[in-house]
Amino acid sequence: MKRRNAAPVIAFFPEASFGAALNCIGIAQELTRMGAVPVFICHPGFTGVFADYGFKEYHLPGGGAQASAEDWQGFINTHMPHFNLDAAAQLEPYVAPTWEAIVDTAIHAEAGLSALLEQIRPDGIVLDNVIMFPAIARAGCAWVRIVSCAETELPDAHVPPYLSGLAADDPARAGFEKAYLRATRSAHRRYNEFRRLHGMAPLPAGVFLEPGDLTLLLSPEAVRYDRATPLPEDRFGYLNGCVRSESRFDLPRLPVEDGPLVYLGFGSLGAIDTDLITRMIDVFATLPARFVVNVGGYLDAYTHVPDNVYLGDWFPQPSVVEQSALFIHHGGNNSFCEALYHGVPSLVMPYCWDGHDNAQRAEATGTGVRIGRRDWTPDSLRRAILQLLGDAPMRARLAAISEKMQASPGTRRAAEAILRLL
Amino acid sequence: MAELRRNARQNHLTLAKQVISIALERGLQPGEHLPEQAFSEACGVSRTPMRAAFKILEENEILSWREEEGYFLETGPQDGLTEAAQLLEEMEDSLATRILSDRAARRISDVQSVSALVRRYGRSRSTVLNALKILARDGIVTQLPGRSWAFQPILDTPRSIEESLQFRLILEPQAITAPGFQLDAQKAGLLRAQMQAHLQTRQGRIGSASFMRIDTEFHGFIAECSGNRFARGALLAHHRLRRATQKDLSIPDFRLRQSLEEHLDILDSLEQLQFDVAADLMTLHLRRSRIRRPEAANRGIVPLTRGPLTRGPSA
Numbered sequence: 001m002k003r004r005n006a007a008p009v010i011a012f013f014p015e016a017s018f019g020a021a022l023n024c025i026g027i028a029q030e031l032t033r034m035g036a037v038p039v040f041i042c043h044p045g046f047t048g049v050f051a052d053y054g055f056k057e058y059h060l061p062g063g064g065a066q067a068s069a070e071d072w073q074g075f076i077n078t079h080m081p082h083f084n085l086d087a088a089a090q091l092e093p094y095v096a097p098t099w100e101a102i103v104d105t106a107i108h109a110e111a112g113l114s115a116l117l118e119q120i121r122p123d124g125i126v127l128d129n130v131i132m133f134p135a136i137a138r139a140g141c142a143w144v145r146i147v148s149c150a151e152t153e154l155p156d157a158h159v160p161p162y163l164s165g166l167a168a169d170d171p172a173r174a175g176f177e178k179a180y181l182r183a184t185r186s187a188h189r190r191y192n193e194f195r196r197l198h199g200m201a202p203l204p205a206g207v208f209l210e211p212g213d214l215t216l217l218l219s220p221e222a223v224r225y226d227r228a229t230p231l232p233e234d235r236f237g238y239l240n241g242c243v244r245s246e247s248r249f250d251l252p253r254l255p256v257e258d259g260p261l262v263y264l265g266f267g268s269l270g271a272i273d274t275d276l277i278t279r280m281i282d283v284f285a286t287l288p289a290r291f292v293v294n295v296g297g298y299l300d301a302y303t304h305v306p307d308n309v310y311l312g313d314w315f316p317q318p319s320v321v322e323q324s325a326l327f328i329h330h331g332g333n334n335s336f337c338e339a340l341y342h343g344v345p346s347l348v349m350p351y352c353w354d355g356h357d358n359a360q361r362a363e364a365t366g367t368g369v370r371i372g373r374r375d376w377t378p379d380s381l382r383r384a385i386l387q388l389l390g391d392a393p394m395r396a397r398l399a400a401i402s403e404k405m406q407a408s409p410g411t412r413r414a415a416e417a418i419l420r421l422l
Numbered sequence: 423m424a425e426l427r428r429n430a431r432q433n434h435l436t437l438a439k440q441v442i443s444i445a446l447e448r449g450l451q452p453g454e455h456l457p458e459q460a461f462s463e464a465c466g467v468s469r470t471p472m473r474a475a476f477k478i479l480e481e482n483e484i485l486s487w488r489e490e491e492g493y494f495l496e497t498g499p500q501d502g503l504t505e506a507a508q509l510l511e512e513m514e515d516s517l518a519t520r521i522l523s524d525r526a527a528r529r530i531s532d533v534q535s536v537s538a539l540v541r542r543y544g545r546s547r548s549t550v551l552n553a554l555k556i557l558a559r560d561g562i563v564t565q566l567p568g569r570s571w572a573f574q575p576i577l578d579t580p581r582s583i584e585e586s587l588q589f590r591l592i593l594e595p596q597a598i599t600a601p602g603f604q605l606d607a608q609k610a611g612l613l614r615a616q617m618q619a620h621l622q623t624r625q626g627r628i629g630s631a632s633f634m635r636i637d638t639e640f641h642g643f644i645a646e647c648s649g650n651r652f653a654r655g656a657l658l659a660h661h662r663l664r665r666a667t668q669k670d671l672s673i674p675d676f677r678l679r680q681s682l683e684e685h686l687d688i689l690d691s692l693e694q695l696q697f698d699v700a701a702d703l704m705t706l707h708l709r710r711s712r713i714r715r716p717e718a719a720n721r722g723i724v725p726l727t728r729g730p731l732t733r734g735p736s737a
């Protein structure tokens with residue numbers, strides 16, 4: 001395909017989540033170093049985020065009135081109890097309406113996205129999402145799909161079912177797959193109808209996004225699955241994480257100056273559960289370690305913070321993880337990859353979506369431990385933290401993984417593969 | 423005299439330092455007696471605050487107290503009395519900093535009794551009171567009726583940081599265009615050199631704390647040069663508050679560098695006496711400095727069809 005611009009312009013379109021946005025920033029930083037011009041198509045809630053990393057932004061029209069505090073509260077009231085359910089039990093109350101919302105998003109974004117792509121005239125598009133947008137297929141340039149949630153997004157007999165949190169050979173597998181198809185049937189039917197209207201072929205049941213001209217999976221070697229049907233190398237590539245360059249985090253002086261550093265970050269959704277984080281902080285106060293806790297926009301919900309705990313609404317995560325001895329997270333792939341990249345053990349407390357899959361994988365590969373959101377007691381949490389802090393064999397394993405990942409950063413590999421495609 | 427006494431009582435630390443000055447002036451030697459009455463008269467205060475000041479000096483081993491005899495000098499001019507005074511001040515400042523940083527980190531609530539602070543920090547009542555008075559000078563705490571002290575709003579939430587930025591957008595450009603702006607060329611040169619040194623560091627190596635320091639120094643410097651005394655006072659106090667409480671900025675490296683370049687552009691314009699341009703650049707700089715955080719999350723939290731989020735519910 002002929003290039004439109006002297007220096008290739010790559011339009012990134014990450015979904016509206018921290019993980020996807022930040023992965024894309026890592027790849028875009030590398031593309032800039034290689035002489036390309038990455039730009040970002042962003043959702044209204046992300047205005048300015050990419051500009052602060054030096055990238056030009058194009059904004060999808062928001063449409064409608066802005067969501068209010070009541071919308072947030074409504075979401076919290078509706079879904080908070082669902083986060084305490086296991087993956088199978090979440091299918092009907094959480095996964096099904098979420099897919100409906102994602103389909104709504106795709107339908108709503110289509111016209112605006114199409115207009116922006118005509119304006120940008122990119123040489124390539126990078127889509128980091130879980131659903132396809134017909135405007136991308138029509139844009140007249142190559143497109144790259146980034147699988148940044150979990151490798152389970154691409155089904156295979158040796159890979160566990162997407163969003164299940166199961167092992168590949170778990171006897172519950174068939175039952176989960178059937179329930180998943182049932183839960184997503186209505187959204188999927190609507191989505192296929194939307195595709196048909198835009199001249200695109202329907203997708204098989206349960207699938208909302210086809211492979212791109214190139215598909216890159218954010219799946220470090222250490223946690224990768226041995227697939228029954230290997231992915232064709234000419235159209236698929238694996239990335240050893242996509243850790244972006246960030247500013248340095250200087251840990252403020254805490255009244256307690258000793259002890260290993262533990263970082264807790266539950267992502268954009270997880271920060272909502274201030275009760276859970278408060279109970280965890282009470283446990284942290286009893287441990288001989290220092291804790292940095294990302295509480296998102298909910299600082300006001302916390303009082304009487306212990307002397308060994310530091311709260312913030314946002315941290316340059318890669319830099320904090322690099323300095324930590326343990327990372328407590330929700331199983332977001334971005335967080336999991338950053339932990340592996342810096343050789344830090346993971347204590348995974350998943351609440352939804354790919355968190356279940358990554359928690360299972362961390363435990364299966366000996367790179368972390370899974371703990372249920374509703375299952376822990378102060379004693380069991382304390383024990384889990386101390387066990388991970390003292391697990392020398394795990395640390396040694398992680399050090400080897402980190403060395404390998406840092407020697408072959410996914411950001412560079414992705415940028416090279418993208419430029420080769422154009 | 424009553425007013426003088428009240429002021430003196432409010433700052434035992436100042437009084438303690440005054441005692442040291444007198445001791446130095448009079449060439450007092452270790453072991454010499456410091457009569458309460460004589461020092462009270464010399465400082466123009468009653469004996470009660472003088473005892474409080476002596477107590478601070480005793481706690482810092484500058485004086486000693488003997489039963490029924492009173493206070494005696496322990497540290498003489500040759501033993502580092504001047505340095506002791508300096509240390510005393512830093513120590514008081516350091517307790518004030520600790521209190522403030524604990525408040526900013528939400529370790530202590532926004533209303534505090536002196537007794538609670540005495541218990542928490544293991545320091546004497548007078549030391550804690552002095553630390554509170556240091557904070558009160560900057561308007562960070564105010565004394566409530568009774569024995570409690572209340573913290574004023576600090577820059578510890580996204581909302582307060584946004585309010586701070588809006589406040590600065592109103593005042594900082596005005597501080598430049600107000601008649602009488604006088605650039606201190608020597609200090610401008612020093613700041614320029616510091617910022618250029620930061621810009622020369624490797625990517626990702628500018629720390630958030632050092633950026634914050636240089637940022638508040640730069641903006642404080644602009645305020646100091648202003649010809650409008652009220653703008654100057656308000657901005658200096660605000661930048662002190664920023665420096666003390668807004669520490670954990672996590673700004674991408676690109677924006678940190680862009681921000682330093684913008685400071686240098688503002689200095690260029692000021693040196694060329696282009697005050698209007700400098701004020702416009704300041705407005706641009708502050709608008710760009712609005713801290714951006716992703717304000718939406720996918721996976722069903724708010725479908726795009728319902729529009730973006732402006733802030734979480736707490737903000």
